[in-house]
Amino acid sequence: MTDIAIFDYGAGNIFSLKNALERQGASVRIQTKVEDLRGYDGIFLPGVGNFDPAVRSINGCGGNGSSSSSSSDNNNNNNNSSNSSSPVDFLRVVGTTPVFGICLGMEMFFEKSQEGKEKGLGVIRGDIVVLPDTLKIPHMGWNALEIRRENRILEGIDDGSWVYFVHSYRASPADQDVIVAESDYDIKVPAIVQRDNFFGTQFHPEKSGAVGALMLGNFLRECSK
């Protein structure tokens, strides 16, 4: 059985992701500390919350004094005493373990975001930028995938498949080669990005019906390799 950790940065619903992975046969644990992410076959960074508090959690200092008041009261998972030691480096813990970032989780792969001031993980070069205000924001609903290149997590998934988006920011990668698929929302929105062991989707595979389930299954196979 594939052992999966979902990193919980403390805001919103991660249960639909847990349910979706369990339906695919994975064994899923929810972890709130970076050091507890060791030893899994795959790691998920889920899609809920705000950029700065999420990045602070992943850097091992979420919920400490620097947190914004709007999110600190819900970001209580890292408030305990173990944080007094030096923060554990997320990228070192992860190593070559496959990581799947969803929405905000994917946005953290990049260097920085217009949603916050903190630095992202920087595993993909580029920024997260807000959607143009000429469009309805959030981009919410089912949009079609335009596949740009073959990828292991797209196995069995056709060009034009529908997936569920809900987001107000989009990725702007420095290198277009990381874009696996896009969606058209009057502007092109990178829908799937990948670099090395980091896979990211702007949409929510756990809420994207059968297509999303296929994608999660493909990723789990990647994890058990």
Added chain:
Amino acid sequence: MRARFQSRRQSNLLTKRVIPCLDVDNGRVVKGLHFESITDAGDPVELASKYSRDGADELVFLDITASQEKRGTTRELVSDVAKVIDIPFTVGGGVGSVDDARDILLSGADKVGVNTGAVNNPALLTELMGIFGKQCVVVAIDAKRNHSEDSTKTMFEEDGKKFWFEVFIYGGRRSTGLDAIRWAKEAAALGAGEILLTSIDRDGTGDGYDVLLTQKTVDAVSVPVIASGGCGRPEDMCEIFQRSDVDAALAASIFHYEDRSVNWVKEILRDRGIPVRL
């Protein structure tokens, strides 16, 4: 009313969403007329699972249980529904605080519907947005045509009758004197990521959606709007998508009682040129 509505800030690239609604009372799905005369329509988990498989783009679950103490069972129900579906899931009913919203989200919902709680305390919307993000916050507005002349309200005229749209709370039982379209605009500014707009006049009648109410609200806000109340046939759904720029349409009884799947309705929409996920 036959004039084509101006399309604004609307991408034609997103599909129109078809959303079955489960009104749940004491653990059972029920259906009313004008918010009253409730009849049993089945088991919520069974229906949710069926709709998710049959092409629903999203699911809305409204807890209309009257007594506060019975709300606990609803949370278990939300969690059971969340386990069997893989589409977005909104839960509303009795949400009056951040804690209520957190309970619902931690039970497995993706979005929280707020109605009376937001009218009584509009600042709640901003609080919810700050903690969970506006994509989690759906403001449900129940609106009814009020035929009294009032120069302080946005008046409309249809079929020779003048009226304005008034917000009702507590499940349609209490009038507020609030102008529904202005309230929608204010709610969106305060933190709502989506508006679920129900016409009390049409709810349960099967006479079709209130096109005027829907389009005026869509024009007033820049967040997605879900039309609700009055859908009796697939043609009603065609009408609301063709005569307004609404993003999604919600219906209950056409899915509960007819032996028709959600995809059957969506095929009819597609044949009329409305973009849907099939």
